[in-house]
Amino acid sequence: MLKVENLAVNYGYIIALSNINLEINKGEIVTLIGSNGAGKTTTLMAISGLVEKRPGSKITFKGQDITKMAPNKIVHMGMSHVPEGRKIFPALSVYENLRAGALGNKKMTKARFEELVEEQYTLFPRLKERYKQAGGSLSGGEQQMLAIARGLMMDPDIVMLDEPSLGLAPIVIEDIFELIVKIRDMGKTILLIEQNASVALSIADRGYVLETGNITLQGTGQELLVNPEVKKAYLGA
Template identity: 75%
Template sequence: MLKLDSLKVNYGYISALRNVSIEVQAGEIVTLIGGNGAGKTTTLMAISNLVNKASGTVTFKGTDISRLAPNKIVRMGISHVPEGRKIFPALSVYENLISGTMGNPSLGKEKIESLLELSFTLFPRLKERLKQDGGSLSGGEQQMLAIARGLMMDPELIMLDEPSLGLAPILVEEIFEMIVEIRRTGKTILLIEQNAAMALSIADRGYVLETGNVVLQGRGAELLEDSAVKKAYLGY
């Protein structure tokens, strides 16, 4: 579904990505793990064309989207849930959810209603807080809202950037359970996460990024048992 081939991104004289190549097959959960500054967020931003690429290509379902405008990439079926949630704090939960449909102008009223019901099934607390301002929600609820908003455009691929960041452990488990449920609805997921153990435990495959390079790749379960991954990212 998604292929990055020899992707390079520079920030001035600094190389953020160096020849990064990854693939995501339809129906998979694929995770990118790595420390701060490894290039994880830059990878998602390059896919969405929110940063300039020095070289390399991004292909989605066989189409080169490397130079497409971000809004056109969204309309092709790629949803990007950014780090830090980025909800609209002054809008209600309902208004935040409906704003997500703007990425897909082909959605009709019935489809939007079914997408809302899906959001409420995945995240029941959002239904309870439908009229509250987004800014009044807890951190965990805001993260749920950000993911649900990303699903409201009915994407084929949803990219999640650090969904567990800053959340209590019990909420982290809940978010990861929901990610698995989202895959069960037929979505493909590209997940960036510093909680390597949780990410690899649910991922079909994973890539390890260090200083803008892919240094290791494999099935999630295999990477969980890799000695280098254990030492660098799992703390044992």
């Protein structure tokens, strides 16, 4: 589904990413864990075409080279990016936020749009209860649900989630990760960026550890959960 080869990004003279290699197969949850400043968000932004990549970087999505492709064209190919910090439209209602999520899909029919709205309401019942409510008046957990639902309104093949648990209470985090598994079970492929390593690895098929712009470890979610280095650095062991 997605292959990243020799990905490198600079911010001026600062090396943000250096020779990142990872791949995601259809139907997987793959997580990228690491401390603050390791380059997790930059990785997603580079894949989405939002930051400039150094020569030699290559990103392939569904067999097509998207390294130099514009972000809107990448979205049209079936890639959805749910950014860190939710970034919903606070003045718009829940329904209007969902509608905005579908605007970039030129193939969207009215019937398919209505199906997708109902899918989100089934997946996130609280959004249905609040569909007329302004997005900015929702709780933090509800806003995160809305951000994910808006990303799904594009009807993407792959969903990239950047820190979906950030700032949420533990009980809400549990709900969010259960929903991520449900989204995978609906046939979506997921690339998950997450600082809560234990929860992320517990649901992931595979994972990568990113340290100061470099991939240092990779394996299945369960392998990384019991890896002594990962336990010491990220799981509080």
